[in-house]
Amino acid sequence: MSEEQEVVTVVKAPVYLKYNFTAGAAPARFLAQIKKGVLTGQRCPKCSAVYVPPRGSCGGCGVATEEEVVLSNKATVQSFTIVYIPIPNNPIQPPYIIANVVPDGANVSFIHLMSECVNEDVHIGARVEAVWKPKEEWAFAMDNIRYYRPIDEPNVPVDQIGKLPVTGLEG
Amino acid sequence: MKEIAIVGFQQSDSVSDAGAVNEVEMIMPVLSRVFQQVGINNAQDVGFVCSGSCDYLQGAAFAFVAGVDALGAVPPIKESHVEMDAAWALYESILKIRMGHADSALIYGFGKSSPGELPIVMSQQLDPYYLAPLWVDSISLAALQARLMLDQGLITEGDMAEVVSRSRRNAMNNPHAQLAGDVAPDDVLAQEMYLSPLRKADICPVSDGASAMIIATVEKAKEWGMPYAIISGIDHCIETHNLGMRDLTDSVSTRTAAKRAGMDAGKVDVAELYAPFSHQEIILTRALGLADDTLINPSGGVLAGNLMMASGLSRIGEVFNRIVSGEVQCGIAHATSGPCLQHNLVTVLEKA
Ligand SMILES: [Zn+2]
Numbered sequence: 366m367s368e369e370q371e372v373v374t375v376v377k378a379p380v381y382l383k384y385n386f387t388a389g390a391a392p393a394r395f396l397a398q399i400k401k402g403v404l405t406g407q408r409c410p411k412c413s414a415v416y417v418p419p420r421g422s423c424g425g426c427g428v429a430t431e432e433e434v435v436l437s438n439k440a441t442v443q444s445f446t447i448v449y450i451p452i453p454n455n456p457i458q459p460p461y462i463i464a465n466v467v468p469d470g471a472n473v474s475f476i477h478l479m480s481e482c483v484n485e486d487v488h489i490g491a492r493v494e495a496v497w498k499p500k501e502e503w504a505f506a507m508d509n510i511r512y513y514r515p516i517d518e519p520n521v522p523v524d525q526i527g528k529l530p531v532t533g534l535e536g
Numbered sequence: 537m538k539e540i541a542i543v544g545f546q547q548s549d550s551v552s553d554a555g556a557v558n559e560v561e562m563i564m565p566v567l568s569r570v571f572q573q574v575g576i577n578n579a580q581d582v583g584f585v586c587s588g589s590c591d592y593l594q595g596a597a598f599a600f601v602a603g604v605d606a607l608g609a610v611p612p613i614k615e616s617h618v619e620m621d622a623a624w625a626l627y628e629s630i631l632k633i634r635m636g637h638a639d640s641a642l643i644y645g646f647g648k649s650s651p652g653e654l655p656i657v658m659s660q661q662l663d664p665y666y667l668a669p670l671w672v673d674s675i676s677l678a679a680l681q682a683r684l685m686l687d688q689g690l691i692t693e694g695d696m697a698e699v700v701s702r703s704r705r706n707a708m709n710n711p712h713a714q715l716a717g718d719v720a721p722d723d724v725l726a727q728e729m730y731l732s733p734l735r736k737a738d739i740c741p742v743s744d745g746a747s748a749m750i751i752a753t754v755e756k757a758k759e760w761g762m763p764y765a766i767i768s769g770i771d772h773c774i775e776t777h778n779l780g781m782r783d784l785t786d787s788v789s790t791r792t793a794a795k796r797a798g799m800d801a802g803k804v805d806v807a808e809l810y811a812p813f814s815h816q817e818i819i820l821t822r823a824l825g826l827a828d829d830t831l832i833n834p835s836g837g838v839l840a841g842n843l844m845m846a847s848g849l850s851r852i853g854e855v856f857n858r859i860v861s862g863e864v865q866c867g868i869a870h871a872t873s874g875p876c877l878q879h880n881l882v883t884v885l886e887k888a
Contacts, residue, residue: 376665376669378664378665378668378669380660380668382592382595382652382653382656382657382660383652383653384594384595384651384652385650385651385652386594386595386596386651387555387556387557387558387651388556388558389556389557389558389559389560389561390556390557390558390561391558391561392558393556420558420560420602420605421557421558421560421561421564421605422560422561422564422605422606423605423608424604424605424608424609424610425608425609425610426578426608426610427564427567427578427579427605427606427607427608427609428564428568428608429561429564
């Protein structure tokens, strides 16, 4: 080639698409409850598993989860990790804990934050409870629960995690 | 080669807005109906599952993964997905069965197009450097195509109105149709222009819904004991994405796919064609060389309701329904994808 060709390394073509998003019927029921400060799950009519947060079906059976179940504020740590790296735009300063917690009455865990704890003391089977934001701040959002904190209750044996009734360990 | 049969087909109503349902909630009712039709419990009872959907439609990332929650995938199942119409999921499933990896398959397609601006969303399937940044919408491209045909004298606006009229009237017998009615061609021509030379009636509506199909080897179909139809051929062909290089007044890829699928134009009782715009039905009818006595789009076609990512599969399902009801002996179904009929799939079906 006789002439030097300019190398094109960037073509700017931003994409903006607008959607009227809907959460779905089952998530809408869950979100309406959590706005009122109530954590709910939905039970599978076939295998009785209680899902939280519900997505509309039992993924195991492939059937709709219709029955609403009120869950406890108490939960069990199913697994956890300590995050040491800062995540851009995340106001939480490391090191902090994210944990899989199973609320009493549910059979499936979800991921949330832990706080008011000594990170090194957190362990699988630990009992925790939800700390909610002030009522005025409740929205259609999972972070109405600000985080989970440890409570003084005996550990749940590993094979019992995710199997506690809504009344908890003693129930 | 293993003979493959369609054993079940179900579709949801085509609606302009399915409301506050997510993908799982939209799919589950259709799946439970098709399981019931064949007499099986869930996806555990078939050898393979393949779906067709596009996350751009509802703007929910990985919606197709959420869709798996409708299947009952515990213990794990063999599953796949195409970011295309589920007619191509059927194609993948047929290959899977022919290779001996499964004896049966569930195929489903779903689309919730109402949350977005569909013609604009579709602009993002175009060439990302030159065309997508211009936001050329799918209706404008079809209008260019119709204009070419009109100005070359290949069709008249009256011909297009005839297609719309026949669709609306046929759809009166289709309980799932979104648009149906005793509409005369003159009623269509009396409508104002929307995107010249297209009137709103020339354009398929935006629809939400899903459809599902179960196929199997003939041996397995006999074991299930349900009426079935044979898929005697299927093939697909694609043309260049560069619209300027294509003859938009013809559909060479449809003709080639039909030939390779073994279609015999003299032996087509019914043809269900995926023509999202009235003039495209004429292009397809001509490309396929369909005879005058072939019943075209007796369901009303997609002008009566267009479930993105499911309509192609539904065309095949409509032909299946007519064969197992004894109404016809054989038929073809066509599915399309891409702007101006870029990518086309033809399925040939016969009575068992
Ligand atoms: Zn279940």
